[in-house]
Amino acid sequence: MSDALDAALARATDTRDVVVGRGVLTEAGRRIADVLGQGPYVVVADENTWAVAGEALTASLRAAGCALAEPLVFPGRPALYASYDNCLTVGERLGDATAIALGAGTLNDLSKLASHEHGRPYAVVGTAASMDGYTGFGAPMEADGVKITRPCPAPAVAVLDLDVVAAAPGFLTASGYGDLAAKIPGGADWILADVTEVEPIDTAVWGMVQGGVAMALARPSDLAAGDPDAFAGLVEGLALSGLAMQAYAGTRPASGAEHYFSHLWELDHLGADLDPPLSHGFKVGIGSLAMCAFHEVLVERDFAAIDLEAAAAARTPWDRIEADIRDTFTGALADNAVKETRAKYVTGDDLVARLRPLVDDWPSVRERLRTQLVTSAELAGMLAAAGAPSRPEDIGLTAADVRATFPRAMYYRSRYTALDVAWELGLFQELVDDTFTRLWV
Structure with a gap:
């Protein structure tokens, strides 16, 4: 285990062991038993993940x-969805046993909740x-x-065998790349929330995520x-992101507005009829492109x-904003x-006070x-090299669709x-217009 993982585990609230390496699936039973005891255990899988590692995991558990x-x-097939009814199915099977999720996002989230x-x-x-989300706090469900991240503890043990994950279908790796690019x-x-004192940066948690992102994203073609x-x-990098969410007891270290694009498209069932369905990471990747483009015009x-x-004087009154929200959603x-939206809405002197540090120190904020x-x-090139979607059309959207998602x-x-x-x-509206006039024509 790396020094970065050791340091992150020291801050983690739930996870006590993370095993990353080649061939470590054979150690899974012993590492799980060392932390959680001898069971009984219920392995929660789908037919695909069971075919990949079910027998090997079972043998490792029995050997321990x-x-x-x-x-x-x-x-x-069809691909499992992170819906609460499936969570109830997992709960009904548990009895007095402890779950071991064998798989990735959905299986992990269902077992977690x-x-x-x-x-x-x-x-x-x-x-x-x-x-x-392997080591993350909370489960999107x-x-x-409505899709929200429900609070719940992260796994006590996470085992990630590099030989197993490298052999997974390429679209799954590309999805993880898109999810990590969202950082x-x-x-x-988060920098903007820090400067405005809405949500100050926890420097240790920031380092867990941001310290390794560049290296983790550096070899897209090899991935x-x-x-x-x-x-x-x-x-x-993916494991550290989840551990950071644990340490922070929230998802801020790992996500910003780019994830809301994905969540909204998921609620619209974008790509749900595809085989396999359009992944979370693919949608997050396009959301990340949209937000990088928006930041690009903002910093200018x-x-x-x-x-x-x-x-502050021109701020739209709350009753008009609520009316617009109810026109936008149902x-x-x-x-x-x-x-x-009401929770973050401020006006008058409170708004001036929030924005004053940003305006007064704008040159240094811009540099950050x-x-x-x-x-x-640049991000589009990185995503394309990893085999991930790099333009809206790759996930069945137009630039106009992405533009309409901003509000x-x-x-x-x-x-x-x-x-x-x-x-x-x-x-x-001016910056959204500029984003699509100059960058996404």
């Missing part, structure tokens, strides 16, 4: 003296470098037409070729020249967006943002991002 209940193996609701820990054995614009959003040695940085503006008192999603960001063109993403969550900065300064 663990008791095994009947595994829960979901069908391999079901285990939490039954008051016990769980373990995960990853089969693809497809997302950063859809219920009643670039997500980090820029696309399935070179196991190239996966060490990507897999560790001279915020130091802005009259904050005039901006049903439970509208109610949720109203609640989330430029250091954090890559251009949308929905701003309203969707209370988390403070570049979208909110532009909105509060009265520049939101």
Whole structure:
């Protein structure tokens, strides 16, 4: 285990062991038993992940003296979805056993939330470098037409065999690459929240994620070729991202506005009818491109020249904003967006006070943002080399579709991002227009 993983585990609240390396699947039973005891265990898989590693994991658990209940193996087709009814299915199977998720995002999230609701820990054995949620706190789950991240503890043990994940279908690796690339614009959003004192940066947690992102994203072509040695940085980067979420007890270290594009497209069932369905990481990758482009035009503006008192006086009243939200969304999603947007809405002197540090120190803030960001063109090249979507059309969208998602993403969550900065300064629509006029024509 690397020094970075050791340091992150020292801050983690739930995970006590992370195993990353070639051939470590054979150690899974012993490492899980050392932390969680002899069981009984229920392996939660689908037909695809069971075929890849089910027998090897079972053999490793038996060799460690663990008791095994009947595994829960979901069908391999259609692809499993992170919906609460599937979570209930996992919970019903557990009985007095402990879950071991064998798979990636959805299987991990279902096992995570079901285990939490039954008051016990769980373990995960990853089969693809497809997302950063392996060691993450919380589980994105859809219920009643709204997808939210439900609070629940991360796994006690995570085992990630580089030979197994390197042999996974290339689209899964590309998905993980897209998810990790989101840390670039997500980090820029956190810088803005830090400067405005809405959500100060935890420097130790920041380092867990941002310290390894550049290395983890540095070999996209080798990842696309399935070179196991190239996966060490990507897999560790994904694991560190999840551990950072644990340490922070929230998802801010790993996501910003780019994830809201993905969540909204998921709620619209974008690509759900494909085989395989369009992945979270693919949608996040396009959301990251959109936000890198938005940041690109934002940092070119001279915020130091802005009259904050005039901006505050021009702030749209809340009743008009709520009406616009209810025109933008329907049903439970509208109610949720109203609640989330109201939580971050300020006016008058409070708005001036929030934005004053940003305006007064804009040259240094701009430099911090430029250091954090890559251009949308650079990011598109990186995504393409990894085999991930690099333009809206790659996931069945047009530039106009992405453009229409910007106001929905701003309203969707209370988390403070570049979208909110532009909105509060009265520049939101202007910057969106500039993004699509100059960069995404």
